[in-house]
Amino acid sequence: MAQASVTRRYRFxxxxxxxxxxxxxxxxxxxxxxxxxPNGHGHNYIVLVTMKSGAPAAAGRVLDLNRLxxxxxxxxxxxxxxxxxxxxxxxxxxxTTGENLVLLIWDLLVKHLPSxxxxxxxxxETRDNYFEYAGGVGKVE
Numbered sequence: 001m002a003q004a005s006v007t008r009r010y011r012f013x014x015x016x017x018x019x020x021x022x023x024x025x026x027x028x029x030x031x032x033x034x035x036x037x038p039n040g041h042g043h044n045y046i047v048l049v050t051m052k053s054g055a056p057a058a059a060g061r062v063l064d065l066n067r068l069x070x071x072x073x074x075x076x077x078x079x080x081x082x083x084x085x086x087x088x089x090x091x092x093x094x095x096t097t098g099e100n101l102v103l104l105i106w107d108l109l110v111k112h113l114p115s116x117x118x119x120x121x122x123x124x125e126t127r128d129n130y131f132e133y134a135g136g137v138g139k140v141e
Contacts, residue, residue, distance in 0.1 A: 012081035015042040016096040048122035075108040098131040
């Protein structure tokens with residue numbers, strides 16, 4: 001049985017500060033550099049959501065892309081767009097790194113999508129920083 005995947009692209013803009021209370025101010029600066037600026041900084045994030053399709057339907061499409069768009073908009077874009085990620089309750093005990101953000105986005109989506117269809121979530125933070133998650137382990141401290 002043939003299986004294909006489809007990836008949809010979404011965007012949001014958000015601010016954050018890379019900082020953890022587990023480190024001293026000097027250690028935070030050493031770990032995060034200018035991204036530890038007390039005033040924070042922002043990114044134009046791109047989220048890539050890849051879904052597996054099942055067997056092709058008669059019309060050739062199994063995935064409901066309008067439903068996927070609605071879920072991603074409700075669960076991710078509306079939640080994070082033009083927000084300070086450090087103020088999100090999910091980041092109360094962890095750093096707002098791209099690794100943790102992509103894990104959170106996965107968790108927000110997987111419970112609203114058909115079982116087994118979410119293949120992976122990618123997050124482009126900058127020209128040089130891309131994060132990807134395909135299920136498995138939890139948050140990075």
